[in-house]
Each structure stands twice: as structure tokens, then as C-alpha cells.
Amino acid sequence: MCTSALFAAAAHADDYGDVSQLIRSGKYAEALAKADVYLAAKPKDPQMRFLKGVVFTESGKTDDAIATLSALTQEFPELPEPYNNLAALYASQNQYDKARTALEMAVKLNPAYATAHENLGDVYAKLASQSYAKSLQLNPNNPQATQKVAALRDMLAPQTKAKAAAKPAAK
Structure with missing residues (x-):
């Protein structure tokens, strides 16, 4: 049980790191797709939702970024x-x-x-x-x-x- 909990935590860290790296590389569509896949399973995850807001910001989708970040400020x-x-x-x-x-x-x-x-x-x-x-x-x-x-x-x-x-x- 401890091993699977550690694996799950490592998997989440990898997803965050992967999305962050895609953002740094300017691969916004890929970063958004990866974030969306993750959020389909964990829709309330604040860190991935924040990263999704960063993707929107960096890709020039200001209205989507504002909506995403505003929702985060309301829920968290x-x-x-x-x-x-x-x-x-x-x-x-x-x-x-x-x-x-x-x-x-x-x-x-x-x-x-x-x-x-x-x-x-x-x-x-x-x-x-x-x-x-x-x-x-x-x-x-x-x-x-x-x-x-x-x-x-x-x-x-x-x-x-x-x-x-x-x-x-x-x-």
C-alpha cells in the first residue's frame, strides 16, 4: 500500500513536470492536452488547473486564463x-x-x-x-x-x- 501511494505521488509529480516542460518549450497545445487528460481524472486538482491557466496565458488566450484563474481563486x-x-x-x-x-x-x-x-x-x-x-x-x-x-x-x-x-x- 505504501508503494502504490508513493508511485501515485511520483506519477502526479511527473504530470506536473511534463506539463511545465511543455509550457517552457512553447508546446501549448500539447501542454493543454496533457493537462486536460489529467484533469479528466482529477478535475479539482488546483496545481494542474493553475498550470492550465499558465498555458492559456502563454498561448495568448487571456479570457480563458482569467476564467481559469478566477475559478481557482473562488474554489481555493x-x-x-x-x-x-x-x-x-x-x-x-x-x-x-x-x-x-x-x-x-x-x-x-x-x-x-x-x-x-x-x-x-x-x-x-x-x-x-x-x-x-x-x-x-x-x-x-x-x-x-x-x-x-x-x-x-x-x-x-x-x-x-x-x-x-x-x-x-x-x-
């Missing part, structure tokens, strides 16, 4: 990673308030989650940039707002559009 509200990845998707769509809310939940669940803290800082910076830009629209002669917009633009410039203001968790 104690897991911070789906909130972080959901925030990355929202940020890529310029939905910074939604991204902030998701990231605040991620850091509440795991105060030691460094990536979520960094992403939250990026989202706050983007929100601040938007507020300063609005201030300049209302008062174009405000030198402090002009300096703040420029400083934030420089700080946020190295990020790619795909990352927008958040980095997803790999696993």
Missing part, C-alpha cells in the same frame, strides 16, 4: 499564486484596480510572497502615474506633477507591454 481562496497571475492578466489589460485588488489578496495570504509585493508596487506606481497625468490634464502648469509623471515614466519604461505591471508566478 487560500492560494496566493492564482491571484498574482490573475493580477498580471488584469494589468496587461490596463485594469489596474482589479490587479491591485488581486495582488493585495495574494500578499495578505502570503506576506512573504516577494513577487506579489513587487507586482503590487508596480501596480501602485502605474496607478500613481495615471493620477499625476490626470492632474496635469486639469492643471498643465503644475511642475511637481510634471516631474512625478516623468519620474514614474522612467521607472516603468523598462517593462515590456506584456508584463504591463505584473509578473506572473511560474508555478
